[in-house]
Amino acid sequence: MAEIRAILAENIKKFRQKQRITQSELAERASISVNFIGMIEQKRKFPAPEMLDRIATALKVETPELFSAYVSPVSELEKLHKAILADLDRAISAAVCKAIKKNCK
Numbered sequence: 352m353a354e355i356r357a358i359l360a361e362n363i364k365k366f367r368q369k370q371r372i373t374q375s376e377l378a379e380r381a382s383i384s385v386n387f388i389g390m391i392e393q394k395r396k397f398p399a400p401e402m403l404d405r406i407a408t409a410l411k412v413e414t415p416e417l418f419s420a421y422v423s424p425v426s427e428l429e430k431l432h433k434a435i436l437a438d439l440d441r442a443i444s445a446a447v448c449k450a451i452k453k454n455c456k
Contacts, residue, residue, distance in 0.1 A: 355418065356394040362417050364392045366410040380409035 367377050374392070378385040382405060383398075390396040391406075398406065407414040 354394075356397055358420050359397070359417055360392045360394045362419060363388075363406060363410070366412055366416075370410065377406070377409055381405040 363377075367374070372380075374388045375385050377383075378388045381388075381402070383402060387396060387398075388406075391398055403417060404414050407417055410417075
């Protein structure tokens with residue numbers, strides 16, 4: 352089983368990035384220092400319950416969601432989608448380079 356700090360750190364970062372906010376913006380919303388948010392995301396610190404509630408509120412999630420180890424199918428699909436797009440981009444780039452080299456001769 353994954354360590355609770357690792358789950359918390361991953362989830363805070365995931366929810367923060369999903370909302371496209373920086374650590375600084377999250378810190379301001381939750382009335383916490385930016386350094387402390389960074390330390391939580393690096394698994395170096397663990398916040399008090401009241402602070403967890405403020406972080407959850409700032410992230411617009413329920414506090415227990417910060418500890419969910421469940422991997423949603425949606426997030427897995429998002430990862431797959433990104434990987435497919437990256438592969439497609441590489442294939443297109445290679446094809447364009449190959450076509451340009453053939454035409455340049």
